[in-house]
Amino acid sequence: MHHLSLAVALVVLVSTTLAGPVAAELPEVHVYKSPTCGCCEKWIEHLRSNGLRVRATDVPDVTPIKLENGVSPALSACHTAFVGGYVVEGHVPAADVHRLLAERPDVAGLAVPGMPIGSPGMEGPNPERYEVLSFGAHGVRVFSTHGPDDH
Numbered sequence: 554m555h556h557l558s559l560a561v562a563l564v565v566l567v568s569t570t571l572a573g574p575v576a577a578e579l580p581e582v583h584v585y586k587s588p589t590c591g592c593c594e595k596w597i598e599h600l601r602s603n604g605l606r607v608r609a610t611d612v613p614d615v616t617p618i619k620l621e622n623g624v625s626p627a628l629s630a631c632h633t634a635f636v637g638g639y640v641v642e643g644h645v646p647a648a649d650v651h652r653l654l655a656e657r658p659d660v661a662g663l664a665v666p667g668m669p670i671g672s673p674g675m676e677g678p679n680p681e682r683y684e685v686l687s688f689g690a691h692g693v694r695v696f697s698t699h700g701p702d703d704h
Contacts, residue, residue: 579654582641584609585618586632593632596644596674603647605636628664628688639663644672649685649697661689663696671700 582600586593588611597607612618618633622640630643637654640662653663664686665672671680682700686693 579605579651580637581606581608582634582636582650583607584632584634585612585615587611587613587615590631592644592668592674594674595676596632599673600647600650603651605647605650623661623688624664625688628666628686628693630664630666631668642666644668644674645685646673646697646699652697658687659689660687660691663687 582605584593584597584607586609593609597609600607615631615633619629619642622633622635624633624640624642628642632643634641636650637657639653639660641650641653642662642664644665645663649663665683666686668675669681669683670677672683680701682698682702684695685697685699687696688694
């Protein structure tokens with residue numbers, strides 16, 4: 554009986570390790586947005602379709618939330634989210650949110666300033682190249698780059 558329990562535990566451990574973290578293990582993404590923002594809704598769906606749990610809160614003005622959490626006007630976009638102790642500003646791809654949670658860098662968060670065409674939630678013709686920036690005590694740095702030239 555002892556060997557059977559050990560074998561079952563090993564199978565569960567190996568299958569969990571191979572599959573990677575599941576959404577239930579990841580922290581929830583809490584998004585603050587305008588009630589009328591369509592691109593915010595599309596970004597939320599992008600996160601959900603990439604295995605993240607998301608809760609949205611509509612607010613009349615997201616600016617105070619941004620300012621209270623270190624998001625300068627230069628980093629600002631249409632919505633502000635929080636996940637695992639980090640700020641996620643704007644149309645940050647889900648892959649970068651997953652990377653942020655896996656690597657846990659010493660930053661306040663990630664931002665995609667503005668609303669670049671081609672970013673998640675802002676799909677459209679003529680996508681542009683854009684940067685995901687990390688920000689915090691170290692300043693602002695490029696975390697990743699996305700765009701039509703990526704392979």
